[in-house]
Amino acid sequence: MTRSGPTTGARVTATYDLVVRSAAVLIDGAFRPAEVGVTGGRITAVVPTAPWSSAAADTPTGPTEPQALAGAAVVTLAADEVLIPGLVDTHVHINEPGRTHWEGFASATRAAAAGGVTTLLDMPLNSIPPTTTPAALAVKRAAAAGQVRVDVGFWGGAVPGNLGSLRALHDAGVFGFKAFLAPSGVDEFAPLDPGELERALAEIAGFGGLLLVHAEDPELLAVHANAGGRDYGRFVDSRPAEAETRAIERVIAGVRRTGARAHILHLSAASALPALRAARGEGLPLTVETCPHYLTLAAERVPAGATQFKCCPPIRDVANRDALWQGLLDGDIDLIVSDHSPSTAALKFERDGDFALAWGGIAGLQTGLAATWTEAARRGIGLERVVGWMSTAPARLAGLAAKGRLAPGADADLVAFAPDATFTVHADELLHKNAVSAFDGVTLRGVARRVFVRGVEVPGGSLARRAGTAGQASTALPTGRLLTR
Known part of the structure; x- marks a missing residue:
């Protein structure tokens, strides 16, 4: 087999491990006809081609156009499919070990692949132990080994008990550190008070790390606490936008004093955008x-x-939603990630729909791309922008230079995406572990039909097929690997 060096823009004849052909490949922010050559799990050629119709590309005598690249395996996308880089989801709670009945590596990574996600970073909670020490990171990696269908990395945690020793966890390979400013919901992951936040920022600045912050002000949450109940408006009242805005201002002040890099997680309150x-x-x-x-x-x-909609911070009103979209378009918000935070149905729906008592978290790993693209398309926003926010920008945040782009030297994380195909979400057919979804019954646009991780097609993954159902190759070998910073 001929091994070729990186090639862009020139028609060549070479033999690759895999060649993917499409009339629409996302290259440098625009869709154009091209072929992608893969060798050893990496993209080694991206060759633009003359406009052609994939519907007419295969004849009884074989492919007729284009013929720039030859491969041991050749995939020609259908006329209604485009080729995009796999999504990079930097905000996923897998929960294994300790709460594996909420979510585990096998189920989460199957769901990820089915939704077009080829790389994810696992949050340091709600597993037991949380990923706050090098030893706990080793436990987490051991739990994941041999199970993952996509590439998986790990965030560490910054909690009161490990301040002063974050460098060791950084050196062990975590991509950064997550901290809460208000209670996290689990006792083993305590929040940082204002003084501890300052200490964490200063410590992380000392070795060039990154602090991720769940920014809600605990004092304001205490002031606005109410008796809960079934009314969603009362739940939103208990977690007002001001709690986010004040906490974010505290982070900004700390960054200004220390020079540390900080990242604001799951922004829900558009009122914080001017300060940011x-x-x-x-x-x-x-x-x-x-x-x-x-x-x-x-x-x-x-x-x-309807406690399947409960998350913290909460889903806010339509005007706020519109302002978040404007923040994306203006460049004030950098990226879109799932914050996949599942639990058992019992925890999610207990106490007859009381929002104060139900577990807070949206299970959105598999549906994130389709949901976002559905709304973006309705607003006239192109798919290339969505992929930038959900693949390129998260890869940049995590320092994953080989992810989030279709270019020579990048990992061959490829998704054949049908942007105009539609499907209706049924929670009990999704691949994550528990049948709970805020999108249950909703018709969405966009299907990830085929997914490749480093040039290897992910087995058994297609939208709306649950582990153990017909067609699910649940015993196939994993395709993912464990990543370090």
Whole structure:
């Protein structure tokens, strides 16, 4: 087999491990006809071709156009499919070990692949132990080994008990550190008070690390606490936008004093955008994410007792949703990630739909791309922008230079995506472990039909097929690997 060096833009004849042909390949932010050659799990050629119709490309005598690259395996995408880089989801709670009945590596990574996600970073909670020491990281990696269908890396945690020793966890390979400023919901992952936040930022600045912050102000949450109940509006009242805005201002002040890099997690309150814009205008090293559920759902449409919609911070109103989209378009929000935070159905629906008592978290790993693209398309926003927010930008946040792009030297993480295909979400057919979804019954646009991780097709993954159902290759070998910073 001929091994070729990286090639872009020139028609060549070479033999690759895999060649993928499409009339629409996302190259440098635009779709164009091209062929992608893969060798050893990496993209080694991206060759633009003349316009052609994939529907007419295969004849009884074989492919007729294009013929730039030859491969041991050749995949020609259908006329309604485009080739995009696999998504990079940097905010996923897998929960194994310790709460594996909530979610595990096998189920989560199957769901990820089915939704077009080829790389994910696991949050340091809600597993037991949380990933707050090198020893706990080793436990987490051992639990994941041999199970993953996509590439998986790990965030560490910054909690009161490990401040002063974060460098060791950084050196062990975590991609950064997550901290809460308000209670996390689990006792083993305590929040940082204002003084501890300052200490964490200063410590992390000392070795060039990154602090991820769940920013809600605990004092304001205490002031606005209420008796809960089935009314969603009361739940939103208990976690007002001001709690996010005040906490974010505290992070900004700490970054200004210490020079640390910080990232604001799951922004739900658009009212925080002016302060973030001003801080970034100063040159402060701040990045911001939001999530599909904040961009596609709205408080006005959450029924009483529908605790599958509960997350913290909460889904807010339509005007706030519109402002978040504007923040993305203006560049004030950098990326979109799932914040996949599942639990058992019993925890999610207990106490007859009381929002104060139900577990808070949206299970959106498999549906995130389709939900976001459905809403983006409705707003006239191109798929290339969505992929930038959900693949390229998260890869940049994590420092994963080989992810999030279709270019020579990048990992061959490829998704054949049908942007106009539709499907209806049924929670009990999704591949994550528990049959709970805020998108249950919703018709979405966009299907990841084929997914390749480093040039190897992910087995058994297609949208709306649950482990153990017909067609699910649940015994196939994993295709993913464990990543370190």
